[in-house]
Amino acid sequence: MDKSTIVCRCEEINIDEIENALKNGAQTFDDIKRLTRTGMGSCQSKVCLHPVREIIADYHNKDLQDVGISRMRIPLKPIRMGTLATESKDSNVASVFGESVEEGDENR
Ligand code: FES
Structure with a gap:
C-alpha cells in the first residue's frame, strides 16, 4: 500500500x-x-x-x-457541558453519562 x-x-x-x-x-x-x-x-x-x-x-x-486497543476515557460519547456543570439531585454518574448529544443536537 x-x-x-x-x-x-x-x-x-x-x-x-x-x-x-x-x-x-x-x-x-x-x-x-x-x-x-x-x-x-x-x-x-x-x-x-x-x-x-x-x-x-x-x-x-x-x-x-x-495489539491492544486505545485507552478509553470518559465521557465515551459527547455530552453537553451544561450537563456536567449542573448540580442537581439527578446528577450522578449514571445520569450524566447516560445523557448524550444526538446528531444535530449539539447547539442546544
Ligand atoms: S480517523 Fe483518527 S481520529 Fe478520526
Missing part, C-alpha cells in the same frame, strides 16, 4: 507517519497517538484504531489480537 495513504482522516496522518512513530519506539496505539495525534480527532479513533493496529501488528510481527 502507498505510504501516503491516509490512515487517520481526522488528523490527516498517513502510513509513513505511523511507521516513523514505530521506528522511533512506539509499541502501542497510545504511543502512536502521543507521537502523531492519530486518534485524537473528532471520531476519537473509532475509524483509525483498527487500521493502525494492523500496521502495528505487521511492523512488530504480532498477531492482530495481541
Whole structure:
C-alpha cells in the first residue's frame, strides 16, 4: 500500500507517519497517538484504531489480537457541558453519562 495513504482522516496522518512513530519506539496505539495525534480527532479513533493496529501488528510481527486497543476515557460519547456543570439531585454518574448529544443536537 502507498505510504501516503491516509490512515487517520481526522488528523490527516498517513502510513509513513505511523511507521516513523514505530521506528522511533512506539509499541502501542497510545504511543502512536502521543507521537502523531492519530486518534485524537473528532471520531476519537473509532475509524483509525483498527487500521493502525494492523500496521502495528505487521511492523512488530504480532498477531492482530495481541495489539491492544486505545485507552478509553470518559465521557465515551459527547455530552453537553451544561450537563456536567449542573448540580442537581439527578446528577450522578449514571445520569450524566447516560445523557448524550444526538446528531444535530449539539447547539442546544
Ligand atoms: S480517523 Fe483518527 S481520529 Fe478520526
